[in-house]
Amino acid sequence: MQTVAGDCAKTNLLSFDAAALTQWVADIGQKPFRARQLLKWLHQRTATDFEGMTDLAKEFRAQLESLACIQTLPILRDHLSADGTRKWLLDAGQANAIETVFIPEDDRGTLCISSQAGCTVACRFCSTGHQGFARNLTTDEIIGQLHMANRLLDQPVTNVVMMGMGEPLLNFDALVPALRLMLDDNAYGLSRRRVTVSTSGVVPMMDRLAQACPVALAVSLHAPDDALRNDLVPINKKYPLADLMAACRRYLQVAPRDFITFEYVMLDGVNDQPEQAWALIELVRRHDVYCKFNLIPFNPFPQSGLRSSPRSTIRQFATLLSDAGIVTTIRKTRGDDIDAACGQLAGDITDKTQIRQRLSEQAAARPTDQPIAFRRRAP
Numbered sequence: 261m262q263t264v265a266g267d268c269a270k271t272n273l274l275s276f277d278a279a280a281l282t283q284w285v286a287d288i289g290q291k292p293f294r295a296r297q298l299l300k301w302l303h304q305r306t307a308t309d310f311e312g313m314t315d316l317a318k319e320f321r322a323q324l325e326s327l328a329c330i331q332t333l334p335i336l337r338d339h340l341s342a343d344g345t346r347k348w349l350l351d352a353g354q355a356n357a358i359e360t361v362f363i364p365e366d367d368r369g370t371l372c373i374s375s376q377a378g379c380t381v382a383c384r385f386c387s388t389g390h391q392g393f394a395r396n397l398t399t400d401e402i403i404g405q406l407h408m409a410n411r412l413l414d415q416p417v418t419n420v421v422m423m424g425m426g427e428p429l430l431n432f433d434a435l436v437p438a439l440r441l442m443l444d445d446n447a448y449g450l451s452r453r454r455v456t457v458s459t460s461g462v463v464p465m466m467d468r469l470a471q472a473c474p475v476a477l478a479v480s481l482h483a484p485d486d487a488l489r490n491d492l493v494p495i496n497k498k499y500p501l502a503d504l505m506a507a508c509r510r511y512l513q514v515a516p517r518d519f520i521t522f523e524y525v526m527l528d529g530v531n532d533q534p535e536q537a538w539a540l541i542e543l544v545r546r547h548d549v550y551c552k553f554n555l556i557p558f559n560p561f562p563q564s565g566l567r568s569s570p571r572s573t574i575r576q577f578a579t580l581l582s583d584a585g586i587v588t589t590i591r592k593t594r595g596d597d598i599d600a601a602c603g604q605l606a607g608d609i610t611d612k613t614q615i616r617q618r619l620s621e622q623a624a625a626r627p628t629d630q631p632i633a634f635r636r637r638a639p
């Protein structure tokens with residue numbers, strides 16, 4: 261029977277990137293080329309046991325059997341949407357669950373991976389944020405989601421987005437080895453452009469990511485000014501927009517991808533007015549950040565008190581950005597029928613940080629008809 265990945269009493273080999281696996285193999289008295297062989301078995305062939313690793317010496321396999329294991333999080337539920345989107349609910353132990361979503365398209369297959377069970381950032385429009393926070397995932401639990409998907413899907417995962425549950429940059433030490441495995445030619449061999457880390461704007465960690473593993477970067481922006489962003493994305497109080505934009509510029513100096521993707525969830529009467537589009541244009545021009553915008557129709561959930569912008573408003577907002585020369589896309593909503601759309605990943609999280617309490621206190625403190633920060637500005 262499978263156990264939670266972190267519960268494996270032996271060494272879970274999915275915890276190691278290439279360098280760490282080479283060290284571990286050396287520590288048990290084996291040559292470095294064995295690590296390369298093992299890496300291919302683990303990640304290219306998504307092996308789940310050592311028995312089938314027929315090109316490894318019998319004695320080495322016996323050693324692996326006694327010292328190591330290959331474990332991914334157990335699957336609690338496996339949903340397939342009518343549009344082909346597939347969502348797995350995974351058991352993260354102690355009554356917590358995380359989610360992984362695969363989105364097939366004509367020319368690609370994108371896997372959306374979680375980095376934490378829950379999230380401490382508590383964005384207002386995010387179902388995960390309302391669930392609270394339980395714990396960081398380990399490297400094997402992060403990469404294990406890609407391992408599982410490649411094992412179970414009929415088509416390959418060509419793109420990975422770290423946009424599932426959690427703020428990946430607040431779990432930096434576990435994230436980076438997993439990213440390295442995604443890029444490693446002996447493991448998943450994805451190009452840096454096909455691996456995206458999405459952050460709410462943890463400025464110091466954006467700088468560290470640029471140095472450690474500069475994959476494509478998406479930033480959850482959602483507001484053109486600090487007052488509104490403080491309310492929607494509370495981490496903005498710590499790292500305000502000027503600091504965030506400066507960090508984006510520094511990232512672009514070292515990132516192989518030459519633009520930042522700004523994610524912008526479209527909230528009716530909150531952040532979707534023409535003057536807010538103009539303010540965004542002014543913001544990215546003032547800070548000279550080469551960027552693309554991805555407008556996301558909001559997926560309402562009961563506790564949010566928010567509504568999605570009408571389609572016509574979203575299109576109008578996109579046109580204003582596009583007319584200013586900014587590449588702008590509107591995200592297609594996928595997997596609606598299985599709650600796999602963006603912001604709907606909730607799992608079931610034991611809140612150890614009182615986020616739910618904080619959110620309900622904030623909601624109680626707001627006037628019920630129209631909150632100040634959300635008032636439509638005059639045209």
Ligand code: SF4
Binds near residue numbers: 379381383390425460
């Ligand atoms: S949007 Fe991302 S950072 Fe914000 S609460 Fe949700 S998971 Fe956390």
